[in-house]
Amino acid sequence: MTNADEVRRAALPLTGPGDLGPLLERVGEARFVLIGEASHGTHDFYAWRAELTRRLIAEKGFGFVGVEGDWPDCERVNQSVTAGTDPFDALYSFQRWPTFMWANEEVVDFCRWLRDWNAERPPGERCGFHGLDVYSLWDSLRAVRHYAAAHLPERMEAVMEALYCFESHGHDPRQYGLAARLVPESCEEEVVSLLAAVSGTGGFGVRQNAEVVAGAERYYRAMVRGGPDSWNIRDVHMADTLDRLADHHEAKGVVWAHNTHIGDARATDMAAAGMTSLGQLARERHHEDVVLVGFGSHRGTVVAGDRWGGQHHVMRVPPARPASLEAFLHEALPEQDALFLVPPPGLRADWYDEPMGHRAIGVVYHPEQERWGNYVPTVVGRRYDAFLWLDETRAVHPLHGEPWGDTEPETYPTAM
Known part of the structure; x- marks a missing residue:
């Protein structure tokens, strides 16, 4: 045959x-x-x-x-x-x-x-319908800040330290990754404190946003080095998120x-x-x-x-x-x-x-x-x-063009 x-x-x-x-x-x-x-x-x-x-x-x-x-x-x-x-x-x-x-x-x-x-x-x-990806560093960080301001005022210091650390590199995650490569300073310690601050809180969404911030911080540091590390960080983050969702939804x-x-x-x-x-x-x-x-x-x-x-x-x-x-x-x-x-x-x-x-x-x-x-x-x-x-x-049917200028850098390999 x-x-x-x-x-x-x-x-x-x-x-x-x-x-x-x-x-x-x-x-x-x-x-x-x-x-x-x-x-x-x-x-x-x-x-x-x-x-x-x-x-x-x-x-x-x-x-x-x-x-x-x-x-x-x-x-x-x-x-x-x-x-x-x-x-x-x-x-x-x-x-x-x-x-x-x-x-x-x-x-x-x-x-x-x-x-x-x-x-x-x-x-x-x-x-439910949920996102697994790692790119939304700033949106997720702001979401954690808003939640903490309303529900965790006693833990706002750790949240704001992470925010200030990333702001010191501007609002472009690529610049953060480049800076972390050139100098030994990064926001990793602040992100660990951020995760600890929201750990055990009542909101699954805020904890997941904190996990996204942590994953994005690792991702952008790895991305500027090249090689497979950034791809692997992204897929491990998606796998971890999938497991957390399964536990959350039972x-x-x-x-x-x-x-x-x-x-x-x-x-x-x-x-x-x-x-x-x-x-x-x-x-x-x-x-x-x-x-x-x-x-x-x-x-x-x-x-x-x-x-x-x-x-x-x-x-x-x-x-x-x-x-x-x-x-x-x-x-x-x-x-x-x-x-x-x-x-x-x-x-x-x-x-x-x-x-x-x-x-x-x-x-x-x-x-x-x-x-x-x-x-x-x-x-x-x-x-x-x-x-x-x-x-x-045949092609998909988009709802609109690309009117906004906010983009994220491509991952490795190209654009998957």
Whole structure:
């Protein structure tokens, strides 16, 4: 049997939400389902991820969604979906570039569904929507200050010392990272005191904001040194946040993030570069309680920018590079979408164990450079527990342009 025959036998139909049934069976009683995307700007990835998440919430009792977004921004969304207001305003207010990752029509549609779902349940049974990422140093620091001023006045000194320390470096986290590299002084001690000041308080949100400040402080110091450390700090922070959310909600959780985060780094060349991933960390911590779901496509359109902080626009995604995973699946299943389970029940699939380039498009994208970049060497059967193949995809629908000038520096590798 040729590999193409193996692909066709392993491929399950994927034409509508009802076809996700075998994947729900694969999830079983798992506590965490991490759902990826091959780009941050593709409608079809968001739409299928939302369909799967709806079914996980409605049929499997999952109690929160954690996304590759900032805690303060997503907390406003969480308040809207749990309090019954329209999440459009909360999503439209996202300001950190790239806003199109979450301020898009596809996320609005899902969050409106989540609001309606929650409206029929008591407060303790409502499904939350939270940010896992580490970037929001200043927003999180201000949130801690506001909370402490109202509820912890006796601990304001530690909070203000951390604030003054970061302010002494200006409001650009990159300048803080550079300064901490050039001189032996940093805000690390002040951040430790900040964490101690809010430890044991009644508010989960304020404690999480303090954890974001601590993670961001480590992240920006590591970023200016280069190498994999900043990437690893970010993914460890997301894994720690996921665990804290699971304990806080006493519930099972869904994660939305790029394939590069939710896939197991040990099945890629990331491991040789000294990098870990959220998916790897989740598997190491929770073993069979984790299901990792990847995405891929052959061609289509995507929203991205041609530089960090630049205006986003719709770009053409060219047909996949020869010998890549995407080209291989397209040749075996031309013009077809499919669901693959790992391993395919009762079937042989040697191609699952063969390393192939797997396309990864970030928020910064140059289609003309695909010949040299954008592909991560991957053993797909070890990187994921399931894979959704969408032969042709189209761009996501942003709510607005990029009117704000506040940007964060890109992470390593570029723009994931």
